[in-house]
Amino acid sequence: MTMTAAVLDQLTARFGERASEARGVREQHGASEAYHAPLPPDLVIFPDSTLEVQEIVRLCSEHRVPLIPYGAGTSLEGHTSAPRGGVCLDMTRMNKVLAINAEDMDCRVQPGITRKGLNAELNGSGVFFPIDPGADATIGGMSSTRASGTMAVRYGTMRENVLGLEVVMPNGEVIRTSRRARKSSAGYDLTKLFVGAEGTLGVITEITLRLHPVPEAISAATCPFDTLDQAVNCVIAIMQLGLSVARIELLDSVMMRGVNLYSKLGFPETPTLFLEFHGTAAGVEEQARRAQEVANDFGAHEFQWATRPEDRSRLWTARDNTLYAGMALRPGVRAMITDVCVPISRLAECLLETKRDIDASGLIVPIVGHVGDGNFHLLILVDQASPDELVRAKRLHDDMVERALALDGTCTGEHGIGSGKMAFLLSELGDAVDVMRMVKHAIDPRNIMNPGKIFQFEDDAKVGA
Amino acid sequence: MTMTAAVLDQLTARFGERASEARGVREQHGASEAYHAPLPPDLVIFPDSTLEVQEIVRLCSEHRVPLIPYGAGTSLEGHTSAPRGGVCLDMTRMNKVLAINAEDMDCRVQPGITRKGLNAELNGSGVFFPIDPGADATIGGMSSTRASGTMAVRYGTMRENVLGLEVVMPNGEVIRTSRRARKSSAGYDLTKLFVGAEGTLGVITEITLRLHPVPEAISAATCPFDTLDQAVNCVIAIMQLGLSVARIELLDSVMMRGVNLYSKLGFPETPTLFLEFHGTAAGVEEQARRAQEVANDFGAHEFQWATRPEDRSRLWTARDNTLYAGMALRPGVRAMITDVCVPISRLAECLLETKRDIDASGLIVPIVGHVGDGNFHLLILVDQASPDELVRAKRLHDDMVERALALDGTCTGEHGIGSGKMAFLLSELGDAVDVMRMVKHAIDPRNIMNPGKIFQFEDDAKVGA
Numbered sequence A, B: 001m002t003m004t005a006a007v008l009d010q011l012t013a014r015f016g017e018r019a020s021e022a023r024g025v026r027e028q029h030g031a032s033e034a035y036h037a038p039l040p041p042d043l044v045i046f047p048d049s050t051l052e053v054q055e056i057v058r059l060c061s062e063h064r065v066p067l068i069p070y071g072a073g074t075s076l077e078g079h080t081s082a083p084r085g086g087v088c089l090d091m092t093r094m095n096k097v098l099a100i101n102a103e104d105m106d107c108r109v110q111p112g113i114t115r116k117g118l119n120a121e122l123n124g125s126g127v128f129f130p131i132d133p134g135a136d137a138t139i140g141g142m143s144s145t146r147a148s149g150t151m152a153v154r155y156g157t158m159r160e161n162v163l164g165l166e167v168v169m170p171n172g173e174v175i176r177t178s179r180r181a182r183k184s185s186a187g188y189d190l191t192k193l194f195v196g197a198e199g200t201l202g203v204i205t206e207i208t209l210r211l212h213p214v215p216e217a218i219s220a221a222t223c224p225f226d227t228l229d230q231a232v233n234c235v236i237a238i239m240q241l242g243l244s245v246a247r248i249e250l251l252d253s254v255m256m257r258g259v260n261l262y263s264k265l266g267f268p269e270t271p272t273l274f275l276e277f278h279g280t281a282a283g284v285e286e287q288a289r290r291a292q293e294v295a296n297d298f299g300a301h302e303f304q305w306a307t308r309p310e311d312r313s314r315l316w317t318a319r320d321n322t323l324y325a326g327m328a329l330r331p332g333v334r335a336m337i338t339d340v341c342v343p344i345s346r347l348a349e350c351l352l353e354t355k356r357d358i359d360a361s362g363l364i365v366p367i368v369g370h371v372g373d374g375n376f377h378l379l380i381l382v383d384q385a386s387p388d389e390l391v392r393a394k395r396l397h398d399d400m401v402e403r404a405l406a407l408d409g410t411c412t413g414e415h416g417i418g419s420g421k422m423a424f425l426l427s428e429l430g431d432a433v434d435v436m437r438m439v440k441h442a443i444d445p446r447n448i449m450n451p452g453k454i455f456q457f458e459d460d461a462k463v464g465a
Helices: A003-018 A023-030 A050-062 A115-122 A139-145 A190-194 A228-240 A253-263 A281-297 A309-320 A322-327 A344-361 A387-406 A422-429 A432-443 A459-463 B003-018 B023-030 B050-062 B115-122 B139-145 B190-194 B228-240 B253-263 B281-297 B309-320 B322-327 B344-361 B387-406 B422-429 B432-443
Strands: A043-045 A067-070 A087-090 A097-101 A106-109 A162-168 A174-176 A203-210 A217-224 A247-251 A272-279 A304-306 A334-341 A367-370 A375-382 B043-045 B067-070 B087-090 B097-101 B106-109 B162-168 B174-176 B203-210 B217-224 B247-251 B272-279 B304-306 B334-341 B367-370 B375-382
Touching: A003 A043, A003 A050, A023 A043, A023 A087, A050 A067, A050 A087, A050 A162, A050 A203, A067 A139, A067 A203, A097 A115, A106 A115, A115 A139, A139 A203, A162 A190, A174 B432, A190 B190, A190 B432, A217 A281, A217 A309, A228 A247, A228 A272, A228 A281, A228 A344, A247 A253, A247 A309, A253 A309, A253 A322, A253 A367, A272 A281, A272 A309, A281 B281, A304 A309, A309 A322, A322 A334, A322 A375, A334 A387, A344 A367, A344 A375, A344 A387, A375 A387, A387 A422, A422 A432, A432 B174, A432 B190, A432 B432, B003 B043, B003 B050, B023 B043, B023 B087, B050 B067, B050 B087, B050 B162, B050 B203, B067 B139, B067 B203, B097 B115, B106 B115, B115 B139, B139 B203, B162 B190, B217 B281, B217 B309, B228 B247, B228 B272, B228 B281, B228 B344, B247 B253, B247 B309, B253 B309, B253 B322, B253 B367, B272 B281, B272 B309, B304 B309, B309 B322, B322 B334, B322 B375, B334 B387, B344 B367, B344 B375, B344 B387, B375 B387, B387 B422, B422 B432
Parallel strands: A043 A087, A067 A087, B043 B087, B067 B087
Antiparallel strands: A097 A106, A106 A203, A162 A174, A162 A203, A217 A272, A217 A304, A247 A272, A247 A367, A334 A375, A367 A375, B097 B106, B106 B203, B162 B174, B162 B203, B217 B272, B217 B304, B247 B272, B247 B367, B334 B375, B367 B375
8 A cells, every 4th residue: 555545544534524535525625616627636625624634634745655635626727637637625614704804894714615605605695705706716716816807907806815825834734814904914825825826835725805885876887899909998988088998808708699599688799898896876976977977988888887786787697797708709619718917908919819819710719808908818619529629729829829939928917827827927927936936845845735737837847847 | 354344345345435334324224113112233234236146145145134225224123223233235226217108007216216206207108106104205215114095995915016036145145036927826926925025135226116097087085074983984984995095094083183283284183084986087977976875874064175186296395294293293102003903893992092192191192094994094193212102112012912812803904013013913913923933944044134123033032132
């Protein structure tokens, strides 16, 4: 019996029904919504407490067994694969809200609660958690990938909304990265180091989140355009005027067709902005009127308002479901999903050139974007059985990322590097990746935490992860 | 000749008039506005370029000569002292604006430009840089201490407004921590690691900053109260209602007396809020009206409006000068300046108990706070020649910090740890400080970068830094 097998046996005996070696469970946890090849872990454990996580980490660390934290499995760059096997920590049983401080507009939660679960618990408290990446991801997963989504343009990303963390370090120590003050200059910003570390530096076991007052008034609208460049340039103008939008999403005509198909709606199938305004009644009315004026200058059709809560909910559910809506355009194939983010002044160039490449590729590729941030996504629908399609899809993907980098943008605005974009991270940040490796080596010298993600690291290379 | 002396000779020969061993220059650079004992470096160099910084870092690294980056010398916790001697890098010649991208609301600057210098260059571009710590600090220094100040309540701190950095690492490599996209999930957030690192991880040589649209309308007001607890509780209510204030500053009656003295003004000498609202004309009017209503509920006197730009400028200059105004209350003595930050729900308790301690201490101690963030400062005016006063001042200081920690706050909201608050950092974050040390050790194993700051580190201990 190898050392790893002995450790797995010990953990199985210790956690009983909360440990699973079943093939189906392992395969589900080694996969995700990503298109990357799934690689199952050897064992999945469902811990209940920080103490249990600490116990598992200590044992695995001692015997160099890899550990992969897992939330809702909605990440998109192969973050949950287990290239060296090991133990998947499914955090979904640790899903409690530990404290809500409505007066301070913050809360403390366990990592396994989802964003929708959290907002359900906040209902009636006067505050809410705005970050909405589409999927009902867990707060732990969203912290680890530095997620953002539709409301980042107004409320920031997980980077701005995680105030502090409890983390089980690879050596088994439990640390708290911050007190509950709204700001601090006390030492290195460890909170921000773990937000976006994709589980490679430790296991997040508690998160203190910033919350925001529920707006007095909300209004949402869709706004169709005849052409993609009109829509993109309208967004750029709205942002540059400093208008306060809470959401400003772009769906191209292909994506609108998917939305109609999937959500059984009757939107015009042309490039469309989905907008939302938050504030006082008078403030929302003023901002919306100004946005409509700008849109008119760019040849927009009239805003279609969704003022009743149920209409707004239908509108944003349709937006949140674009992943499935996109896939509905070509049932049975997988979506290669990717994102980039560029300075807003370069957005039109990046998006329109990418659209030309899509048209030339012959593939069906809906576009959806958090364009107020300069961030957009492709859903490249590709028949995995067709080598030719795979080559065309890969070229489309790589050309888009390289274009974004050439425009001083990033290879990923919100999905993360995972195992899918390691080469692009090197192109993007060069020698800075060496500094990331130094940090990783210092904190996790045995490379047990989610190996094979973000960058190649010593023994990863040996197994070709 | 020791190795250090040989290195200093070599640098003096290389940099000519841009290197100084003059005692006055060295003493000025080893001091700052802090009350801590100044410790001069052996040599001060004024580099002109990243390449020159790289050359100096390589030489000093090879020979283990300490390096202390220096901006305007306005930091408050002994950040610029040289406990092991070495070379001070005065960055003030590297003070250019390298690029202004008004469309993207960002700019790229050298570290030696001050915030006022930057805003002068931005004048007319439609965008501005809001972070205002009072002093006309350099952008490099503000990044390194994670500064914030009066507008953080609306625009965030340096943490939220530094988008990317160029850094000369202790090994002489030059890295860029980020591209220019507004958000990114590409790897560890190195930008945020260097923001607040107080020069202990490398030398910042370029900064990409987020800018903000100049508001269409601005209005500012002062609002006097009869008692401190009315004023504090009014701030808490305004924040909890989610009213959008751009600034909300509290000056206690002692500080108001100092302001009148120093700025030759005629404010009522009672606890006073200084407020500012940014937005559209209608939005500003609405927010200001609501704030006035809340203030009335807490027994405030009427808002005194400063609507003309010159009146607003006079008002905020008076606020910015509170450090000097405070010292004007007792000419000839030094101010022990310190800050804490607590969750807003604990602010009243923290501030009012501190005020009781001040009254009991017999010392003159004006209070000024960025109270919208839960952050406030004491200026403890103390005769350094009086051992008894020093003991009372130290007790007042320590009691306030310990009170803030007991209320789940931080030992410093915006001044940093420097050499002054190392023990409190340990109380605040415990084992997390070990993780900071791991990161420091990985990036700067020879401990040449600003030694003796943030935490004790191996050979620091030997020299009692």
